[in-house]
Amino acid sequence: MNPRDARRAKEQLAERYGGDVRRGTQERILSSLESLDPHLREAAELYKAITQFDAHVAPMIPADRVRLISPIQSQMVDDDRKKLETIMEEHSLSERELHNIYQRITWDASADAKAIQADILGNVMKPELQERITKACEIAVQATRSEIALGKVLDVGCGHGAIVRSLVDAGLSEPDMYMGIDLSQIMVNNAVNRYGSARNGRTGKGRHFVAGDFLKHDFVAGGICAFDSIIFCSALHNLPDMEASIGKAASLLRSNGGKLVVVHAQGAEHVLEQHRANPVLVKRGLPTSKEWTQMLQKHTEWCLALESCPADAKSPQDMKEGYLAVLTKVSP
Ligand SMILES: C[S@@+](CC[C@H](N)C(=O)[O-])C[C@H]1O[C@@H](n2cnc3c(N)ncnc32)[C@H](O)[C@@H]1O
Structure with a gap:
């Protein structure tokens, strides 16, 4: 792409993403999550909270878990796990499907920007x-x-x-x-x-x-x-x-x-x-x-x-x- 076309492509991209591509991508992700069916949205939110908690706790030694994670926090995550299990059972949802919701939404949201940026770089x-x-x-x-x-x-x-x-x-x-x-x-x-x-x-x-x-x-x-x-x-x-x-x-x-x-x-x-x-x-x-x-x-x-x-x-x-x-x- 010649420099003039590349500049135009960048401007058009920023325009499509509301002026800021990174922020625009985040907004697209949030709006896709909001438009999910209510049970999927709830499951996706619970899955996110549990996954983030587990990843935060995984590298900790047992003593640090006791010191840094309050019993109330652990209880809340356990409650979330039960809620998520119930929704998954009721709607025959698998963990893979929950993972794929975030994948699909994220990559759909950034697909045009990635393709156009790749075009600009040849x-x-x-x-x-x-x-x-x-x-x-x-x-x-x-x-x-x-x-x-x-x-x-x-x-x-x-x-x-x-x-x-x-x-x-x-x-x-x-x-x-x-x-x-x-x-x-x-x-x-x-x-x-x-x-x-x-x-x-x-x-x-x-x-x-x-x-x-x-x-x-x-x-x-x-x-x-x-x-x-x-x-x-x-x-x-x-x-x-x-x-x-x-x-x-x-x-x-x-x-x-x-x-x-x-x-x-x-x-x-x-x-x-x-x-x-x-x-x-x-x-x-x-x-x-x-x-x-x-x-x-x-x-x-x-x-x-x-x-x-x-x-x-x-x-x-x-x-x-x-x-x-x-x-x-x-x-x-
Ligand atoms: C980091 S991107 C890499 C894209 C490309 N290979 C590249 O090098 O730029 C990861 C890609 O994997 C795709 N992906 C994620 N889960 C997938 C699945 N279960 N089946 C097929 N593609 C998947 C995503 O949609 C995304 O486009």
């Missing part, structure tokens, strides 16, 4: 961060080059198609090879506007963006049995159940060399900071090397081998390279 990140995304995309694309490849890459939590350009630059030449899924319909609308989805058109081919929950989406019913690679770019920590998400990804990878790529350009410590700042949106950090090893020992049915260990939070490698975990699907 759909690339700062050079040192872009390098990390490029490396992850190259690994994902490489998996499509094997003799037994199916020619399919899945981008989970694809947003507005943030890594489509990087995948294409890494050699993903056929649009048909790419599928992106995101919970936010507005993110997906922006992705389709920017990168096209010929499936919406005459040919039935082309990039395929889907608005939906990765954990619920039935890929097989949609005609796709497996992918050569599945990439979570800045997304795994946003899903409601990390272990279930990895398990589902493993089940969708082709055997003998399919790749699972989990990347976060800003790194593991950055995600932990996001978790500390907003435990409702970011339930936990990304898996450490040790956690990957434990999960793989527990879930031998995944048939995944850890090929490249991610850096631990606060380590020099995390600061230098960000977070990158690469797993290979092996034969059962």
Whole structure:
């Protein structure tokens, strides 16, 4: 985008968000929460209060809990838990659904701003961060080059198609090879506007963006049995159940060399900071090397081998390279 268009795009964006994009996003989130059905709104508020309390208490040693948390406070949270359980039971709501309410509302609220800001920057990140995304995309694309490849890459939590350009630059030449899924319909609308989805058109081919929950989406019913690679770019920590998400990804990878790529350009410590700042949106950090090893020992049915260990939070490698975990699907 040339500087004049970029200035205009920025002005239009600020106008759409009431003069201040950050404040405008918060206002959109609040207004979406307010417009929920009353039982969902109450459940979402209780879920938020309980999650924030639990995240605040989790790092405390028992003595500090006794010293810092009053019995009245504990009682109030216990009462909230009971109230929430009742609403969830009455309306057959799961914790995943509650988590997804905040995800959907937050990403819908910020989708246009993220897409336009990416357009202004030419759909690339700062050079040192872009390098990390490029490396992850190259690994994902490489998996499509094997003799037994199916020619399919899945981008989970694809947003507005943030890594489509990087995948294409890494050699993903056929649009048909790419599928992106995101919970936010507005993110997906922006992705389709920017990168096209010929499936919406005459040919039935082309990039395929889907608005939906990765954990619920039935890929097989949609005609796709497996992918050569599945990439979570800045997304795994946003899903409601990390272990279930990895398990589902493993089940969708082709055997003998399919790749699972989990990347976060800003790194593991950055995600932990996001978790500390907003435990409702970011339930936990990304898996450490040790956690990957434990999960793989527990879930031998995944048939995944850890090929490249991610850096631990606060380590020099995390600061230098960000977070990158690469797993290979092996034969059962
Ligand atoms: C931090 S954004 C990252 C977007 C994009 N990958 C990028 O690198 O800019 C996380 C994305 O994950 C999506 N997401 C959250 N939960 C999801 C789920 N259960 N299924 C699919 N996408 C999900 C959100 O809607 C959001 O767009």
